Amino acid sequence: MASGLRKSLLVIAALTGLVGAGCAPAEDQGIELSIATFGEFGYDSLLKEYEAAHPGIRIQNRVADFEAHHKAIATQLAAGRGAADVVAIEEQYMPQFRQSADKFVDLNGFGAGGLRAQWPQWKWEQGLADSGRVVMGLGTDMGGLAMCFRKDYFAQAGLPTERAAVAALWPTWEDYAKIGDLFSAKVSSAKFADSAGGIYTAVLNQSPENFFSAKDDSFIADRNPALRRAFTIAGQIGAKGQTARVTPFTQPWNVAIKQGSFATIACPAWMLTQIQEAGGPENAGKWDVAAVPGGGGNNGGSFLTVPTQSKHQREAYDLAKWLTEPAQEVRLFTESNILPSEPAAYGAPEVLSKTDPYFSGAPIGRIYAASADSLKPNYRGLKDAKVRPTFGTALGRVESGKQTLDAAWDQAVTEARAAAS
Structure with missing residues (x-):
């Protein structure tokens, strides 16, 4: 997530969600997925829900601070081992890791190209590599x-x-x-x-x-x-x-x-x-x-990627896909103030109607949605x-x-x- 600069720790627990193809083998065999992230992603309840909906999947969470997280990714990619199945990368680090796009799964292989319309063009393009031929990551939030x-x-x-x-x-x-x-x-x-x-x-x-x-x-x-x-x-x-x-x-x-x-x-x-x-x-x-x-x-915004090291690439993709769907992004804002990067989400009635009593009842949904609409790529x-x-x-x-x-x-x-x- 969120930018540039979110360095506080979030205890991310177990995952949840409505996943499509690839779930049956998980339920039959039992699969342990891992997710590595940093900062305020707000995934606690979503991760628990995902795991509960998929009894054959267990999720190991890995949480580090901002700098340590991204340094660890570089080390794990170079070593060819140790990376989580789903790895969050903050936007300022995406250009660096695009240079190692061959170490990440091209999500086109799982149909990610069909999701393009979910995000504004600038956000979608930030998650691409190899001159736009590779879908390297799916956008999470943004920092309007x-x-x-x-x-x-x-x-x-x-x-x-x-x-x-x-x-x-x-x-x-x-x-x-x-x-x-x-x-x-x-x-x-x-x-x-x-x-x-x-x-x-x-x-x-x-x-x-x-x-x-x-x-x-x-x-x-x-x-x-x-x-x-x-x-x-x-x-x-x-x-x-x-x-x-x-x-x-x-x-x-x-x-x-x-x-x-x-x-x-x-x-x-x-x-x-x-x-x-x-x-x-x-x-x-x-x-x-x-x-x-x-x-x-x-100021902020991340992408969920799947390293080629993952032994469960399809299941990892399904998880990343579900976490970044508009319905989940709406919940992340209403529950944790995580601003969606998808117009269908930040324009949803639940988002636009949200106020915050701590901040004097400010209509934060409308304020941040307006900020999102005026946002230009950086x-x-x-x-x-x-x-x-x-x-x-x-x-x-x-x-x-x-x-x-x-x-x-x-x-x-x-x-x-x-x-x-």
């Missing part, structure tokens, strides 16, 4: 963005607190930065945002290209105006001391949410659960959700995962006062070029 904000702090700053009026404050990220100045001049008990890195990621993910050219995968970080704009907006907010300087999904970030240390955070749907868990019941009703500056943008280069961290680290140096914005940019570009070479 909104902006979570603290109503009480906005009131203290003399700013609007009604979500539509708040969204009107920041049609662009430059406007968002101006609101940060107004907020910081009035409120001393909280910072405007959680981190420069979070702002930077949200701005950058609204751009069609980041560090590499969509045309030929060449390195363009040193000349991409969208990248420099995102770095400058986020860096200036950080340099002014308007961020809480907490890295998302760390313990200090959780503590900052609980203590009310910041007032805004760009939040994909899957993050709502994490904010609620970190904030606890005492912060219920203090948060709300508005449209994000710039509209759209994606090209991830083959070495995106190696290059991306250099800019986040550079912003950390700006936030802490260790480097000027320009010096941090120059160093980040130099390090990124080296990482890409």
Whole structure:
């Protein structure tokens, strides 16, 4: 799943579902499938249901944090053993693993090509390999963005607190930065945002290209105006001391949410659960959700793949197929705030009608569905995962006062070029 960047652990239990061909042998012989994932996939109840509906199938779950999960996949593919039957790959790692497409089952062989209409073209194409001839993975969620904000702090700053009026404050990220100045001049008990890195990621993910050219995968970080704009907006907010300087999904970030240390955070749907868990019941009703500056943008989203190592490829595919069907994606949103990547799912009445009492009754279904509709593809280069961290680290140096914005940019570009070479 969800993006770029979801690194919290989810205990994923046993699997469930209505699978077609290939089930009878499983019931006769007994098959143990394994699934490897990370973060907030929300699969608990679905996995149990799947297993209950298929008595001959047992599911072993494997859960690791974000980075460890993807490093393990690379190691297992290289060794030719150890991979799970179903493996989740986050979107920023898909370009890297497409280079090893021969180590994944071409799901066309099980009829995956007939599922194409379930997803928007951009999401479907992210799961393809070998110039589109191979279906390498089936899309799970996506990380359509909104902006979570603290109503009480906005009131203290003399700013609007009604979500539509708040969204009107920041049609662009430059406007968002101006609101940060107004907020910081009035409120001393909280910072405007959680981190420069979070702002930077949200701005950058609204751009069609980041560090590499969509045309030929060449390195363009040193000349991409969208990248420099995102770095400058986020860096200036950080340099002014308007961020809480907490890295998302760390313990200090959780503590900052609980203590009310910041007032805004760009939040994909899957993050709502994490904010609620970190904030606890005492912060219920203090948060709300508005449209994000710039509209759209994606932070997260994954694909379910089947490595060729699997001894039960058909059963693994059936499981991945069922987990990514619209009916299951609807449930994942209504139960766990996991935003569907399929229009039939995020446009479903159950999704559109969902509100969240913790976030002041915000109509999160409509907010995130609108974000999903405006989402545009964001090209991830083959070495995106190696290059991306250099800019986040550079912003950390700006936030802490260790480097000027320009010096941090120059160093980040130099390090990124080296990482890409």
